Amino acid sequence: MNHRVLFARIPKGVPVPEDFGFDSVPVPSPADGQFLSRTLWLSLDPYYRNVMKGNQLYADRLQPGDPMVGETVAEIVESKHPDFRPGEIVVVRNGWQEFALSDGKGVAKVDPALAPPSTALGVLGMPGLTGYAGLVYLGEPKPGETVVVSAATGPVGSTVGQVARLVGARAVGIAGSADKCRYAVEELGYAACVNYREGDLREQLKQACPRGIDVYFDNVAGDTLAAVLTRLALGARVILCGMIEAYSMDKPPAGPWLGPVVGARATMKGLVVYDWIHKQEEQRRVVGDWIRQGQFRYREDIAEGIASAPEAFCRLMRGENFGKSLVRVSAA
Numbered sequence: 001m002n003h004r005v006l007f008a009r010i011p012k013g014v015p016v017p018e019d020f021g022f023d024s025v026p027v028p029s030p031a032d033g034q035f036l037s038r039t040l041w042l043s044l045d046p047y048y049r050n051v052m053k054g055n056q057l058y059a060d061r062l063q064p065g066d067p068m069v070g071e072t073v074a075e076i077v078e079s080k081h082p083d084f085r086p087g088e089i090v091v092v093r094n095g096w097q098e099f100a101l102s103d104g105k106g107v108a109k110v111d112p113a114l115a116p117p118s119t120a121l122g123v124l125g126m127p128g129l130t131g132y133a134g135l136v137y138l139g140e141p142k143p144g145e146t147v148v149v150s151a152a153t154g155p156v157g158s159t160v161g162q163v164a165r166l167v168g169a170r171a172v173g174i175a176g177s178a179d180k181c182r183y184a185v186e187e188l189g190y191a192a193c194v195n196y197r198e199g200d201l202r203e204q205l206k207q208a209c210p211r212g213i214d215v216y217f218d219n220v221a222g223d224t225l226a227a228v229l230t231r232l233a234l235g236a237r238v239i240l241c242g243m244i245e246a247y248s249m250d251k252p253p254a255g256p257w258l259g260p261v262v263g264a265r266a267t268m269k270g271l272v273v274y275d276w277i278h279k280q281e282e283q284r285r286v287v288g289d290w291i292r293q294g295q296f297r298y299r300e301d302i303a304e305g306i307a308s309a310p311e312a313f314c315r316l317m318r319g320e321n322f323g324k325s326l327v328r329v330s331a332a
């Protein structure tokens with residue numbers, strides 16, 4: 001028999017075992033073009049919580065009674081697929097069950113000689129790729145820079161921290177216990193690791209990152225993100241990877257909800273106009289030409305006389321101005 005764990009209902013808050021069910025069905029037989037595999041390892045990933053609430057970011061859709069979805073490492077036991085042989089180990093989305101059929105789409109073979117097969121679900125799999133690609137290609141860490149990562153000892157975070165160290169950056173972890181922090185420093189080679197459950201996180205970050213934070217790889221969002229943002233160095237890069245703090249919430253937390261930034265793969269950048277002074281001449285020329293050609297419009301909200309400045313300013317701050325707020329102090 002094939003023992004399966006089913007999705008029973010959308011959890012309220014943090015999932016509880018009652019949100020799942022169990023059943024047993026006969027082990028299926030492969031049709032032509034399919035193989036049957038026996039699950040060896042099931043990956044548990046935070047994003048399943050989002051799948052359970054129907055988040056559209058993911059391809060997975062669950063109805064009550066469906067076997068839970070998820071990535072697995074499995075051994076092929078019977079095959080009617082030309083590319084797969086019994087005995088081969090593969091990464092396949094069997095979900096939370098002991099056996100499943102596959103048509104081979106999206107299936108990757110695992111070389112057990114490379115590393116233990118379970119790593120294909122962790123540091124050599126999807127979470128590892130997340131940490132590696134996110135840090136290398138979005139974070140672009142440079143030697144000597146300070147890279148901070150939250151959930152520092154998980155598969156994503158431990159990849160980020162170690163890649164940072166190996167490219168010559170200074171890795172600083174944020175983790176949720178003294179044990180995790182000790183492991184981060186002693187085993188993973190973080191220069192420092194702060195425990196956000198003990199003491200003031202901002203103060204701890206100040207101590208651990210005296211020159212500020214050049215790259216922040218965020219796995220949790222919420223208060224941790226808020227604390228890190230106060231310590232960013234000039235030109236810092238912030239990679240929004242995960243928001244686990246919010247996954248079990250029914251409504252997004254207060255403040256701007258950055259979930260859509262992740263979904264849209266968007267980039268947010270700080271802008272200080274003074275960095276662009278060298279473009280002023282270009283801007284005057286380009287926009288000035290457009291104005292003269294009648295292609296570019298502008299509007300001015302003019303108050304008359306210096307005495308009207310306070311009220312005009314207050315109108316501006318109440319949002320009652322309409323166009324560029326100006327005071328005509330004297331006639332030209």
Ligand code: NAP
Nearest residue numbers: 046130151154155156157175176219220241242243244245
């Ligand atoms: P993980 O680190 O093994 O597990 C989650 C960790 O998050 C926990 O151990 C805990 O570590 C920390 N955490 C902080 N606040 C939490 C809260 N309120 N509830 C539960 N855990 C909390 O997980 P992972 O697989 O490596 O994933 C890390 C993050 O990356 C997740 O947010 C995940 O969704 C995200 N992710 C994103 C992508 C993507 O494509 N953007 C891909 C994969 C994973 P501490 O005790 O140390 O805080």
